[in-house]
Amino acid sequence: MIDVVRDSEGVRKAIEELLEEDLARSRLEAQLGSGRRVDPRTKERMLAQVPRRTLSPGYYRWAERMLALEAERKAGVPMDPRMPAYEAEGLLAAERARNAFNSEHPACGGCGTRQPNRFGVECAHCGAKFARKRR
Numbered sequence: 001m002i003d004v005v006r007d008s009e010g011v012r013k014a015i016e017e018l019l020e021e022d023l024a025r026s027r028l029e030a031q032l033g034s035g036r037r038v039d040p041r042t043k044e045r046m047l048a049q050v051p052r053r054t055l056s057p058g059y060y061r062w063a064e065r066m067l068a069l070e071a072e073r074k075a076g077v078p079m080d081p082r083m084p085a086y087e088a089e090g091l092l093a094a095e096r097a098r099n100a101f102n103s104e105h106p107a108c109g110g111c112g113t114r115q116p117n118r119f120g121v122e123c124a125h126c127g128a129k130f131a132r133k134r135r
C-alpha cells in the first residue's frame, strides 16, 4: 500500500486531474442541459473528453479532502494550528495544482467561464474577444 498522503507530487497530480474532470463535466452538463438535442455520437465524444484518472483511488479520496480543506480555508474557517505536516503539504499541493489549472484554463474577463485552453481567441461561452498577449 502506497503512503498516499506523503506523496505530495502524486497528490498534486490527483488534484489537478480532479479539477480537469470537473471542468470537462461541467462543460458537458452545460451542453446537455442547453435544451438542444444532442446526437448520441456527439454525446459519446464529449464523454470521452472527460479525462481518465491515472492514479489509484486513494489519491483521489485524499485529493478531495484537500480540496475541501482548501475551500474551508478560502471561506475563512480557521485552520488547526496543530495541523499535521502531511496535511499542510497537501494544502500546498492543492495550491500548486490550482495555479497550474488556472493558467491552463484562464477565466473569461467578461463572464468568468474557464476556457478549454489558454490559446483561445474568444470566450467559448459569451464570445468576448481576448486580447493577444505579446511575449
Ligand SMILES: [Zn+2]
Pocket: 108, 109, 110, 111, 112, 113, 123, 124, 125, 126, 127, 128
Ligand atoms: Zn465569457
